[in-house]
Structure formats: C-alpha cells, structure tokens
Amino acid sequence: MQQVKYKRTLLKLSGEALMGDSQHIFDKPTIDGILTQIKQLNLLGIKIGIVIGGGNIFRGINGTQFGLKPANADYMGILATVMNGIALKDFLNHIGVKTYLYSAVPIGDIVKGYNRDNMLDKLDVNSVVIFAGGVGHPFFTTDSGAALRAIEMNADLLIKATKVDGVYNVDPKTHTNAQKYTKLSFDEAMHKNLKIMDMAAFDLCRTHKVNIGVCNIFQANALYDMVIGNSQGTLIHV
Numbered sequence: 698m699q700q701v702k703y704k705r706t707l708l709k710l711s712g713e714a715l716m717g718d719s720q721h722i723f724d725k726p727t728i729d730g731i732l733t734q735i736k737q738l739n740l741l742g743i744k745i746g747i748v749i750g751g752g753n754i755f756r757g758i759n760g761t762q763f764g765l766k767p768a769n770a771d772y773m774g775i776l777a778t779v780m781n782g783i784a785l786k787d788f789l790n791h792i793g794v795k796t797y798l799y800s801a802v803p804i805g806d807i808v809k810g811y812n813r814d815n816m817l818d819k820l821d822v823n824s825v826v827i828f829a830g831g832v833g834h835p836f837f838t839t840d841s842g843a844a845l846r847a848i849e850m851n852a853d854l855l856i857k858a859t860k861v862d863g864v865y866n867v868d869p870k871t872h873t874n875a876q877k878y879t880k881l882s883f884d885e886a887m888h889k890n891l892k893i894m895d896m897a898a899f900d901l902c903r904t905h906k907v908n909i910g911v912c913n914i915f916q917a918n919a920l921y922d923m924v925i926g927n928s929q930g931t932l933i934h935v
Contacts, residue, residue: 702926703854703908705744705820707847708735709840710858712752712781714914722753723784727915732792734920735825739794743924744820746850747827748843749785751777757835771835775801778839779808782829795824801833801842813849820850840898848905855907856923857894858914863931864891880932893933902933909933 710731717727738745754777760770782798789796797819803810808829816826831842840857847855861869862877866889869875878891883903886893893899893911902909912919912930922929 699925699927701741701743701924703924704742705850705852705854706738706924707746707748707843707850707852707855707907708858708920709748709843709855710750710785710914711839712750712754712777714858714860715781715785716753717915728788730917731914732788732794734914734918735789736792736794737918737921738924739823739825741921741924742823744823744850744852745825746816746820746846746852747785747825748839748846749778749781749827749829750839751775751779751781753777754780768835775830775833775835778831779804779829782827783808786827789825795822796827797824798827798829801828801830816850826850838895838898840894841901844894844898844901844907847907848901852907854910854923855902856910856912856920858912858919860913860915861911862913862916862929864893864911864933866891878931879928880934883933883935886933903935906935908935 715723715728717724751774755773757771757774761767779800786796786798798808799811800808801811819826828846831837831839864878865875867875910923910932912923916929919929
C-alpha cells in the first residue's frame, strides 16, 4: 500500500456514470465497481466529498427542445441530482460506508440543506459526504458545484471521473493519433485551450489551488491511483 498524497478529495461523478453501458438509470455491476473504489478510499482514511450529476435521469439542456424555459429545465436537472444523491447515499450505507447527503436545494424532511460546518464535522469522523443540487441555481454546471464544494471542504484534489482515461490534445474517439497528457499545469492547460471543465469551475480551482485529476472511473483502482499520485489519467496541478 503506497502512501496517500491527497488526503482530502472531491469526486465529481456524472449521473451517466451510474448507467454504465445500459439503457437504465442505474446499472448494478457498474455501480458496484464505483462503490468498491469509494470504499477503498474511505478505508484509507481519505476525506471524501462527492458531487453527483443527474444526466441519467434528466439533463436540463435537453428540456428546452420541448418548450421548457431554460431556468425550469435546469431546476429539473437539479432535482435529478438530488434523486441520485438519495440513491448513492443508500448504496454506500448498504456496504458499510457511513454517508451523509446535503443539497443546495433542501426538500422538507427528505434531504437536508447544505451546512458547511456540519459537513466538515462529518468529514472529520471519516464519513463520506454527498453534495446534490449543484449550486442551487440554474445556469451553473455541476462542474461549478464540484469546484465550489472542493474549496469549501478544503480539498487538495478534485477528481473528475469520466469515461475517458485522461486529457488529450484532441478527441481520442475521433483521432487515432490523439496524445494523452499525464501532467499539466493550469497555465499549460489554459494555453492549450483544453476542455477539462467549464471555465468558471476551472478558474475557481486554479485560484484556490485545488489540483484536478481526470480519470476513467470504469478502470480498476482509478481513484486509488489518483490519491497516491500515480494516476492512470491526467493531473492538472498548481
């Protein structure tokens, strides 16, 4: 077991990741693999926050084609992240990982509103915390929510879990000669105009010195390799 390099980590997990390659909103084998990786980090004593998306249920950007107002479509997407948050909390609790859920949009007795002091207390006793509801407002991506929560939990690494094993100079799906970057500084990533996160989120991480890791969540030990600094993916460092 190698020494942990990043001891406070925010995992940005898309809703689509919970689907795997299936057509259902949840795919059990896929979710089991993700849960195993999160539990592995929790057992190492790493403080873990998770920002969950909602794309497996509803994407706000798709709603406008039916005549939904953009703000309302985004609010529906926000509610989708809350639904995923409720599920992910139960999934983790079921395998013995004590987990708490907070939402930027509290819903009665169902989901507590976000409270930073309370969240930090839960992290200190080695509980996993899930952040749903984005930033609580339309027109902001879950990338922005991830950057904000990473800063608030004093994270030293934000892991963006994707289906791609890092950052490339061009799209590896359409370019066979695409070159993968192992490490980049924030300045290098900006100079190369690489699309890692939305620019507001990227700039927040850069300003507050939160490293960004990009990895393929479906590869075994992807999260573990990230936190020990032996990334299978790409590290954007301060």
